[in-house]
Amino acid sequence: MRVTATGVSVSIDGAPILDEVSLTAAPGCITGLVGPNGSGKSTLLRCLYRIIRPQQGAVLIGDDDVWQVPARRAGQLRAVMAQDQELDNDYSVRDIVAMGRIPHQRLLERESSADRAIVDEALARIGIEWAQDRRFATLSGGERQRVLLARALAQDAPVLLLDEPTNHLDVGAQLELLDLIRELRLTTVAALHDLDHAVAYCDAVALLDQGRIVAAGEPVAVLTPERLAEVFGVRAAMTTHSLTGRPHLVFATGTSRPSSERYAHSEHANRAQ
Numbered sequence: 001m002r003v004t005a006t007g008v009s010v011s012i013d014g015a016p017i018l019d020e021v022s023l024t025a026a027p028g029c030i031t032g033l034v035g036p037n038g039s040g041k042s043t044l045l046r047c048l049y050r051i052i053r054p055q056q057g058a059v060l061i062g063d064d065d066v067w068q069v070p071a072r073r074a075g076q077l078r079a080v081m082a083q084d085q086e087l088d089n090d091y092s093v094r095d096i097v098a099m100g101r102i103p104h105q106r107l108l109e110r111e112s113s114a115d116r117a118i119v120d121e122a123l124a125r126i127g128i129e130w131a132q133d134r135r136f137a138t139l140s141g142g143e144r145q146r147v148l149l150a151r152a153l154a155q156d157a158p159v160l161l162l163d164e165p166t167n168h169l170d171v172g173a174q175l176e177l178l179d180l181i182r183e184l185r186l187t188t189v190a191a192l193h194d195l196d197h198a199v200a201y202c203d204a205v206a207l208l209d210q211g212r213i214v215a216a217g218e219p220v221a222v223l224t225p226e227r228l229a230e231v232f233g234v235r236a237a238m239t240t241h242s243l244t245g246r247p248h249l250v251f252a253t254g255t256s257r258p259s260s261e262r263y264a265h266s267e268h269a270n271r272a273q
């Protein structure tokens, strides 16, 4: 199912955060949102998953306007794994994953045997079933990330929205999670900091800078050394990975522009001064 954002603008306390952002995420593909800190990646994702209502523009999942459909319908359309999701830490891991079934249940309806089977499958697929009776609060950061992905899977929605999904994960767990996300073949929009992950895993990327999309398309066409110098202030080269033979981004150390210089022109930095 396609995700389309058209002319999305967001201002908070009078400051522009997103300025007429338009984005199309193709069905079954992974679309990466990349850009410097504060460029608007999480805000755009929050517009897509109904936390921040844009002052202008529209967000469609398939033919449904995310901001017009009932919350239950939105829950059937997209699953979210994000940093800002409040969870009661007293819940067990299984309870948290079972919450993914709520958009499919009627008010006060109990979990069906089909729901239980879907939860079991999600726990097993993410390899976290051993922790199902543990309290969520007792898990490590990486284990929590996996539980949140299992909950998203249990939601069985065609669209997956991910905000920094590899946060807290060690390198092996990062690659395992990204491989799994790719295997799911859902329409996925993911905010990513690791640009080489974006090159390796995304079918398309949108590069944000100061609330605008400055380039979008195939990762190798968007993440050119010139653009990375301009937007991130770093020296980079697109090489060929010696193990996979695929494009691979590398960065030169000790050559980045200081952040005071990089952000000097930004609206947000100016406001903070």
Ligand SMILES: Nc1ncnc2c1ncn2[C@@H]1O[C@H](COP(=O)(O)OP(=O)(O)OP(=O)(O)O)[C@@H](O)[C@H]1O
Pocket: 012, 013, 017, 035, 036, 037, 038, 039, 040, 041, 042, 043, 044, 191, 268
């Ligand atoms: N509730 C808010 N009130 C004021 N400013 C906000 C609010 N939410 C976001 N912003 C500002 O909007 C800008 C974009 O923030 P956002 O979190 O979308 O960026 P990001 O690209 O996800 O950043 P990061 O890579 O650091 O996570 C930042 O300057 C941030 O300070």
